[in-house]
Amino acid sequence: MFRAVASDGTPIAYQESGAGPPLLLLAGQANNHHWWDLVRTDFDSHFRTVTVDYRGTGSSGKPETDYSTELFAEDTMCVLDALGIETAHVYGTSMGGRVAQWVAARHPHRVRALILGCTSPGGTHAVERSREVRESLAQPDPERSRRALLELMYTDDWLSRNPATYNTLGDPDMPAHAKLAHLRASNGHDAWDALPSINAPTLVLHGTDDLLSPVDNAPLLAERIPDARVQLLPGARHAYFEEERSVAGAAAIGFFTER
Template identity: 65%
Template sequence: MPQATASDGTRIAYQVRGEGQPVVLLAGQSNNHTWWDPIRADFAATYRTITLDWRGTGDSGKPDEVYTTAGFADDVVAVLDDLGLDRAHIYGTSMGGRVAQWLAINHPERVGALILGCTSPGAAHGHERSQAIRRALADPAKTDRVLLELMYTPDWLARNPGPYHVLGDASMPAYAKGRHLVASNRHDAWDGLPGITAPTLVLHGGDDIFSPAANAQLLAERIPGARVEVIAGARHAYFHEFRSVASPAALAFLGAQDRA
């Protein structure tokens, strides 16, 4: 598996599938590239898809040091550099959407089109999940079930017994999970959002309470020219359960930018 070298020497594993214009797909907190496995083919049929294992996950290095969403964005740039790519479309979901914000803010020349999925500008200005959800997630005996119910509708879960790809990288060291949580919780891109110049689409599930759906309009109002599409009935993993709506919406947006 190819690996890029980050500015601090950490090795960042990445994966490439498909041909065409490059699209980087960024996973959620404490997850590796397999987050995208159920729907990656939707994009790889048209685009050269690039995923990576966040530091602390998968086959990437796992330094026990402070992680930040801006630092994760720098790791993505290291992957682009290793591939010899000056520019790529970026589609980030959940924490990956937070990282995508920093890519567009700090590295605007590297970002073509930007898609922000089920994400927020950060706790300081965004809409946060309830304390009841935080308490439920803090119980190790219930974490996976609570996460699944936040990700998917009951009907979908009843019809799809797994395996699931959004419950985190089971091989992560405990310290790395903690570092990811702190990085995501400390994210605050509010001041930089108005400076984003990339064409932007904001996607969100209308019934998402993990990253409340109100964040979608907040981001769209903060980023110049951004469009927002809220998928009715979808929860946090809208991109998977509602792929018949979400993937075409994302592909239509990317295609329009390629033709512009």
């Protein structure tokens, strides 16, 4: 395990594996690098993959301050600097896609190509999840809330065939203040005005049955980012990158290797 140091002195843990052009993988809200465990080896065969434990997660520092997607983006830049990486492909999913928007908008010279997965632009232009979805996640019974999240991430068929530990349900060791800070950071995201400044080749990936981050956000992003294109994954939910691993992984690898 290695650590970079953010501009405010917070240690930011990172991990690297594989060989080839650098690829920065950014996880979802309140998750650490284990979010990518199931599919990381697919990318390691083609790229030098770099993951980050966001502040508040994993082995990174957990300061009791305000967090934001812009701050997470700057933390990732500190990691690339620590590794001596000038340019990298960037693939962000869920909140990681929100962070990736800022990385590409504010540091265009550092991003070779960009994939935004199951994410949204945030702010008033975003298509928000329904009240029913929000209420299902806010249930006081933790087991029922966990089940609701599982069903938003994966189809029933996937869950029946994979009754195992899931790496996409949040870092179980996060302190309460960090969980709240992550929630506020993701909810406060609004990159709408910055999206047209992204000049990296961009692919937007999204499952058609994603209710956690509704699929209508995909064309919004693609229309706002110059020359971006969309690929939808029929029947897939929020964790499309795992459930549709063969299709989504091939699409991502193909997109990056062409650039």
